Amino acid sequence: MxxxxxxxxxxxxxxxxxxxxxxxxxxxxxxxxxxxxxxxxxxxxxxxxxxxxxxxxxxxxxxxxxxxxxxxxxxxxxxxxxxxxxxxxxxxxxxxxGTELSLRDFTLFLSDESTTRSFDRILDVLRTGRPSFEDANGKPLFDYLDDEPELRAIYQGAWAPLTAGVTRALMDTFDFTGFKVAADLGGGTGMLLRTILDAHPGIRGILMDRPEVVRHAHPDLITGSLAGRVELVAGTLPADVPPDADAYIIKNALHCLSQEAVTATLRAVRAAIGDRSDARLLLIESVITPGNGYDWGRFIDIEVMINCGGRVHTHAEWEELLTSCGFTLTDASGLLPPQWLLTAQPS
Known part of the structure; x- marks a missing residue:
C-alpha cells in the first residue's frame, strides 16, 4: 500500500x-x-x-x-x-x-445526525453547563441508543475494535493471576471479560451493562463455552454494582457520567469490596496530561461534555477522587493510546 x-x-x-x-x-x-x-x-x-x-x-x-x-x-x-x-x-x-482497530463505525457514529445536532448546541452547553443531547434529540444519549437498534449497533461497533486493542494491552500490563471474580462494569458485549476468562480458567466473571446491551452479549457468555463461568447483570452505574468481585474493571464508562455519578460509583465499588484489602479497582480511561501538547483526552472531554455531561480527568483529579472514595491510586500506566490503566486498592 x-x-x-x-x-x-x-x-x-x-x-x-x-x-x-x-x-x-x-x-x-x-x-x-x-x-x-x-x-x-x-x-x-x-x-x-x-x-x-x-x-x-x-x-x-x-x-x-x-x-x-x-x-x-x-x-x-x-x-x-x-x-x-x-x-x-x-x-x-x-x-x-473488519480490520484491526477499524474506525468505520466510529466514523459513522460521530457523524450521525443525532450527535451533530447536539454539537450544534455547544453554545447552550457553555451557557447552561448541561449536556445538549437530550434537548437536541428528545432523550438522553443512552436512552436514545436503547430505542435506536441500528445506531446502538454502530455505537457498539465503534468501540469494539478499540476495546480489542486495549484488551491486548491490558493483558500485557496487569496480571490477573490470583483473582477469583472479575466484574466488568459497563462492559458492553463482553469482549474484555471474555479475554480475561479465556486466559485465566480459574476466574469467574460478572458482566454488567444496560439491559439492551446485556441482551446482546457475546454468545460465548450467554450459551457458549464461558456461560457457566459468567453472571450477566442488567443494570446501570452507580446503582447496580455487583458484590463479591475482587477485580472491578470499569472501561471508558466513568467519563460518560456526571461528577456526582462518578463519585457515587466509586463509593459503591468501595462498599462492595468491604474489608478485602487484596481487591483491586481497574479504571481504563483517557487521562488529560499537563501542558499544551496534542492530547486526545482533551477532545474526548468535549465529546462527553456535550453528549452526556461527562468529563475526562487529569491524573491529579483521579488521585483526589479515588482518595475521597476510600481508594489509593497505586499505578497509572499507558495502554493503547489514548487509554491509561489506573490501578487502585482499598485504603
Missing amino acids: HDTGTEVFPTWMPPHLRLMQLVAAKWITQPLVALARLDIADLLISGPRAVEDLADACGVKPDPLRRCLRATAAVGVFAELADGRYSLTPMGRHLAS
Whole structure:
C-alpha cells in the first residue's frame, strides 16, 4: 500500500492556514464520512482501483467521488497513484470494516445526525453547563441508543475494535493471576471479560451493562463455552454494582457520567469490596496530561461534555477522587493510546 507521509499540519503551513484547516474541518471530515458510508476503504482493501470502477461499485458519479478521494488523499487517508487509481494508506486501512482497530463505525457514529445536532448546541452547553443531547434529540444519549437498534449497533461497533486493542494491552500490563471474580462494569458485549476468562480458567466473571446491551452479549457468555463461568447483570452505574468481585474493571464508562455519578460509583465499588484489602479497582480511561501538547483526552472531554455531561480527568483529579472514595491510586500506566490503566486498592 502507498504511504504518502502527509502531515495534518505540514511544517511549511503558516499559522493562518493551520487555523483555516481547523475551522474548515468539515471540508475533510464530510468527504471522509461519505467515503466511509460508501465502504470505499473496503473496496480498496485488496488493492488499488480506478475511480470509475469504485463509482460503479457503489452507485455514485465518478467526478464527485474523485474529488472527495483527492481531498482526503491530501491528509493521507487515501493516495492517488501515477495512473490515476486510488489506494489505501496505512491510515486509510483503519476506515475499512473488519480490520484491526477499524474506525468505520466510529466514523459513522460521530457523524450521525443525532450527535451533530447536539454539537450544534455547544453554545447552550457553555451557557447552561448541561449536556445538549437530550434537548437536541428528545432523550438522553443512552436512552436514545436503547430505542435506536441500528445506531446502538454502530455505537457498539465503534468501540469494539478499540476495546480489542486495549484488551491486548491490558493483558500485557496487569496480571490477573490470583483473582477469583472479575466484574466488568459497563462492559458492553463482553469482549474484555471474555479475554480475561479465556486466559485465566480459574476466574469467574460478572458482566454488567444496560439491559439492551446485556441482551446482546457475546454468545460465548450467554450459551457458549464461558456461560457457566459468567453472571450477566442488567443494570446501570452507580446503582447496580455487583458484590463479591475482587477485580472491578470499569472501561471508558466513568467519563460518560456526571461528577456526582462518578463519585457515587466509586463509593459503591468501595462498599462492595468491604474489608478485602487484596481487591483491586481497574479504571481504563483517557487521562488529560499537563501542558499544551496534542492530547486526545482533551477532545474526548468535549465529546462527553456535550453528549452526556461527562468529563475526562487529569491524573491529579483521579488521585483526589479515588482518595475521597476510600481508594489509593497505586499505578497509572499507558495502554493503547489514548487509554491509561489506573490501578487502585482499598485504603
